[in-house]
Amino acid sequence: xxxxxxxxxxxxxxxxxxxxxxxxxxxxxxxxxxxxxxxxxxxxxxxxxxxxxxxxxxxxxxxxxxxxxxxxxxxxxxxxxxxxxxxxxxxxxxxxxxxxxxxxxxxxxxxxxxxxxxxxxxxxxxxxxxxxxxxxxxxxxxxxxxxxxxxxxxxxxxxxx
Amino acid sequence: xxxxxxxxxxxxxxxxxxxxxxxxxxxxxxxxxxxxxxxxxxxxxxxxxxxxxxxxxxxxxxxxxxxxxxxxxxxxxxxxxxxxxxxxxxxxxxxxxxxxxxxxxxxxxxxxxxxxxxxxxxxxxxxxxxxxxxxxxxxxxxxxxxxxxxxxxxxxxxxxxxxxxxxxxxxxxxxxxxxxxxxxxxxxxxxxxxxxxxxxxxxxxxxxxxxxxxxxxxxxxxxxxxxxxxxxxxxxxxxxxxxxxxxxxxxxxxxxxxxxxxxxxxxxxxxxxxxxxxxxxxxxxxxxxxxxxxxxxxxxxxxxxxxxxxxxxx
Numbered sequence: 001x002x003x004x005x006x007x008x009x010x011x012x013x014x015x016x017x018x019x020x021x022x023x024x025x026x027x028x029x030x031x032x033x034x035x036x037x038x039x040x041x042x043x044x045x046x047x048x049x050x051x052x053x054x055x056x057x058x059x060x061x062x063x064x065x066x067x068x069x070x071x072x073x074x075x076x077x078x079x080x081x082x083x084x085x086x087x088x089x090x091x092x093x094x095x096x097x098x099x100x101x102x103x104x105x106x107x108x109x110x111x112x113x114x115x116x117x118x119x120x121x122x123x124x125x126x127x128x129x130x131x132x133x134x135x136x137x138x139x140x141x142x143x144x145x146x147x148x149x150x151x152x153x154x155x156x157x158x159x160x161x
Numbered sequence: 162x163x164x165x166x167x168x169x170x171x172x173x174x175x176x177x178x179x180x181x182x183x184x185x186x187x188x189x190x191x192x193x194x195x196x197x198x199x200x201x202x203x204x205x206x207x208x209x210x211x212x213x214x215x216x217x218x219x220x221x222x223x224x225x226x227x228x229x230x231x232x233x234x235x236x237x238x239x240x241x242x243x244x245x246x247x248x249x250x251x252x253x254x255x256x257x258x259x260x261x262x263x264x265x266x267x268x269x270x271x272x273x274x275x276x277x278x279x280x281x282x283x284x285x286x287x288x289x290x291x292x293x294x295x296x297x298x299x300x301x302x303x304x305x306x307x308x309x310x311x312x313x314x315x316x317x318x319x320x321x322x323x324x325x326x327x328x329x330x331x332x333x334x335x336x337x338x339x340x341x342x343x344x345x346x347x348x349x350x351x352x353x354x355x356x357x358x359x360x361x362x363x364x365x366x367x368x369x370x371x372x373x374x375x376x377x378x379x380x381x382x383x384x385x386x387x388x389x390x391x392x393x394x395x396x397x398x399x400x401x402x403x404x405x406x407x408x409x410x411x412x413x414x415x416x417x418x419x420x421x422x423x424x425x426x427x428x429x430x431x432x433x434x435x436x437x438x439x440x441x442x443x444x445x446x447x448x449x450x451x452x453x454x455x456x457x458x459x460x461x462x463x464x465x466x467x468x469x470x471x472x473x474x475x
Contacts, residue, residue: 030291031292031293048463051460051464052460052464053464055464055467071470073464079316079336083445087446108472108473109291109471109473110472111473112473114467114470116471
């Protein structure tokens with residue numbers, strides 16, 4: 001393939017791969033800023049495989065050594081997870097307390113240490129407890145408070161704001 | 162890179178952005194309920210058009226099957242996965258009064274850029290509040306009601322249709338909220354509403370018109386919302402459903418709501434389409450069938466604590 005043709009195709013492919021808009025689910029798209037996702041390494045402290053959405057608590061450590069305690073819900077509900085192969089037993093096993101994971105998070109619109117988890121990766125880089133491999137996020141590992149909303153409309157904020 | 166290639170690449174940027182935007186927004190809502198009437202099913206095997214038995218889903222890709230383009234709602238974005246009837250008719254003064262009391266947590270957020278831009282949509286789809294400050298009965302695990310059960314398209318969006326052995330009724334089972342309704346084919350008439358307690362799923366009778374099953378329902382509990390946007394319904398509303406099986410693997414329905422107390426004209430829905438899901442495809446751990454996906458108040462309460470926290474609700 002000629003270089004010029006490759007450039008054209010690459011340009012189009014890159015534009016089509018822009019992170020798609022996230023489907024609203026149980027009102028979550030309004031409660032959280034799902035259009036500005038960020039990622040962080042974290043340690044699971046508890047996980048509950050429940051309707052209408054699983055919940056997870058996790059800790060993350062900032063660059064200055066401060067440990068933040070976060071609460072979150074997962075976007076994908078148990079019936080979809082189960083049919084995607086992430087049954088209760090497999091999910092609970094994959095997210096045992098103490099497990100280190102990389103999380104793709106949308107912070108709550110009200111701010112604070114509350115968010116929705118759009119994607120989870122294990123230490124091997126595998127997508128676990130979900131099948132949203134296309135989720136993209138800005139890496140804010142170690143940045144205090146991750147991405148916080150700001151302004152009157154609470155959208156979007158600056159890292160650490 | 163040649164000059165021509167650069168020019169082509171630059172020209173494709175806005176085009177690709179438009180395509181991406183179209184993908185993100187889904188099909189535009191043109192208020193044409195017939196827009197999705199062509200079946201994408203290519204199965205040409207003979208089948209019984211009056212046999213609706215089976216497991217059906219709006220999202221066949223969730224079961225490892227090809228996508229069904231016409232199964233997606235031709236509605237607004239964000240997608241109306243928790244119930245979407247279609248473009249509403251004008252409301253009566255009484256209908257408007259009840260409409261104003263409902264505070265949905267889905268749709269375009271009131272006052273947002275999208276809500277202000279999409280003036281082609283009724284205000285019902287542009288008035289969402291944070292769910293923590295809404296009053297959607299679903300958030301309290303109250304029954305969804307018939308129209309919302311039928312038009313639900315989230316998650317697996319799964320239902321089961323069962324013809325009784327005596328062929329005097331069809332049982333329709335819905336996965337989300339684990340609800341069901343009976344469609345009577347034994348010749349009975351729909352009841353005089355004042356003689357019966359209203360029910361969330363009403364009272365349904367049906368007849369065949371050719372290969373179309375025409376279902377008529379009334380006697381609705383008016384605490385239900387018609388859809389996720391909080392459109393109201395009155396007890397004496399009459400809902401007509403016209404069910405067809407246009408190909409071996411597709412089932413579709415069009416609904417018409419006649420509710421003169423609430424709406425100034427009949428409300429004709431967009432077409433709702435399902436794909437037939439083979440039993441073995443709808444299995445978890447070898448156990449096939451729809452899941453007992455109940456809305457359990459204690460589960461919901463726990464979830465709502467997270468929701469309230471996310472909204473900063475004290």
